[in-house]
Amino acid sequence: MIEILQSLATGSEPPPEHWQQLLRHELNNPAHMAAFGITHEQLETTIRQRYKLGRSLLKHNPDLPILWEQLPTLWEFWLPLAMQLSQLRQILNRPLVQGILGGQGTGKTTTTTVISRILNLLNYQAISISIDDLYKTYADRQRLREQDPRLIWRGPPGTHDIDIGIQLLDQLRNPTPGQKITIPRFDKSLWNGEGDRIEPQQIEAPDIILFEGWFVGCKPVEDQAFNHPPPPISTDSDRQFAREINHQLKEYLPLWERLDRLIVLNPVDYRLSKQWRAQAEQEMKASGKSGMTDTEINQFVEYFWKSLHPELFINPLLTDSDRVHLVVDIQPDHSVGRVYKPVPR
Ligand SMILES: Nc1ncnc2c1ncn2[C@@H]1O[C@H](COP(=O)(O)OP(=O)(O)OP(=O)(O)O)[C@@H](O)[C@H]1O
Ligand SMILES: O=C(O)[C@H](O)CO
Numbered sequence: 453m454i455e456i457l458q459s460l461a462t463g464s465e466p467p468p469e470h471w472q473q474l475l476r477h478e479l480n481n482p483a484h485m486a487a488f489g490i491t492h493e494q495l496e497t498t499i500r501q502r503y504k505l506g507r508s509l510l511k512h513n514p515d516l517p518i519l520w521e522q523l524p525t526l527w528e529f530w531l532p533l534a535m536q537l538s539q540l541r542q543i544l545n546r547p548l549v550q551g552i553l554g555g556q557g558t559g560k561t562t563t564t565t566v567i568s569r570i571l572n573l574l575n576y577q578a579i580s581i582s583i584d585d586l587y588k589t590y591a592d593r594q595r596l597r598e599q600d601p602r603l604i605w606r607g608p609p610g611t612h613d614i615d616i617g618i619q620l621l622d623q624l625r626n627p628t629p630g631q632k633i634t635i636p637r638f639d640k641s642l643w644n645g646e647g648d649r650i651e652p653q654q655i656e657a658p659d660i661i662l663f664e665g666w667f668v669g670c671k672p673v674e675d676q677a678f679n680h681p682p683p684p685i686s687t688d689s690d691r692q693f694a695r696e697i698n699h700q701l702k703e704y705l706p707l708w709e710r711l712d713r714l715i716v717l718n719p720v721d722y723r724l725s726k727q728w729r730a731q732a733e734q735e736m737k738a739s740g741k742s743g744m745t746d747t748e749i750n751q752f753v754e755y756f757w758k759s760l761h762p763e764l765f766i767n768p769l770l771t772d773s774d775r776v777h778l779v780v781d782i783q784p785d786h787s788v789g790r791v792y793k794p795v796p797r
Pocket of ligand 1: 518522525554555556557558559560561562563666728732785786787788
């Protein structure tokens with residue numbers, strides 16, 4: 453399969469046996485076909501279109517080496533998702549908001565970058581917005597920390613400006629003709645890594661909005677979930693903090709109501725976030741920037757788990773076919789594993 457996909461980069465027409473292999477590969481994965489709404493009748497056309505699109509993407513985006521490094525992910529996930537979004541956008545009479553939920557380092561930024569490039573080739577304008585863009589300003593978070601010293605870092609529910617997010621999604625979903633839309637932006641490197649809001653971006657209304665974040669679409673859970681929570685929620689004060697954050701999460705539901713669809717990037721083990729974060733910090737240090745120490749990384753990632761634990765808040769979504777349209781398993785090397793529609797339990 454990988455050799456066939458490598459031919460995407462060469463420009464020569466694949467021989468008939470390669471087409472047959474691509475078709476068989478898809479037919480052998482009915483869950484994948486169902487997830488992207490590919491019927492047997494459309495199979496051949498879809499595969500040929502996907503191939504053509506992949507080839508054009510590689511040709512026009514030499515600055516994105518990840519495309520060559522991750523050809524199977526491109527074939528199994530990014531190309532079919534972008535094709536599906538363009539079809540859905542065509543049916544919907546307004547801009548489409550795609551939510552993308554994934555823990556730290558699951559590949560949200562990479563995914564939204566690649567999907568936007570593919571959508572461009574399909575003549576759709578896409579914009580990526582992160583829940584991080586809604587963080588309160590540095591000054592506001594300083595004040596928040598004075599009131600509640602447990603909020604040592606940005607991140608948990610309570611540290612975002614939800615009203616700005618609601619107004620933003622409303623404007624993006626129903627723009628008036630010619631309207632310019634102001635997108636808030638956040639720079640994580642300011643104030644010694646604490647981050648602050650920066651000059652917003654002004655854009656024309658896009659066709660598709662990719663709204664990503666580490667708890668996008670998560671719902672509050674029953675209070676009893678905190679009676680015997682998973683580690684690192686271990687002390688009484690951890691349990692108390694987790695309960696309060698769970699309560700805060702209610703405030704975010706109006707934001708999630710404005711999503712048309714939700715995808716979950718689901719690491720095969722949520723603890724991989726630590727390893728991925730450590731890799732990212734090492735890369736930052738290698739490029740001459742300052743990065744966190746291993747102890748700091750552990751504390752940072754555990755703070756997120758103590759706020760909204762993936763086992764409590766993400767696992768229930770994996771079988772929630774009403775709210776989640778696609779689950780994508782992410783393997784330790786970042787490549788995709790299974791891609792499927794949740795099956796109700
Ligand atoms: N499919 C992939 N194949 C290989 N590497 C990948 C893939 N997706 C992401 N990565 C790498 O993993 C790291 C984290 O990816 P990315 O920044 O996209 O994740 P994220 O979910 O946005 O992270 P964060 O929560 O920290 O913002 C990056 O170094 C990126 O290059
Ligand atoms: O850096 C952050 O704020 C967290 O990783 C969430 O994206």
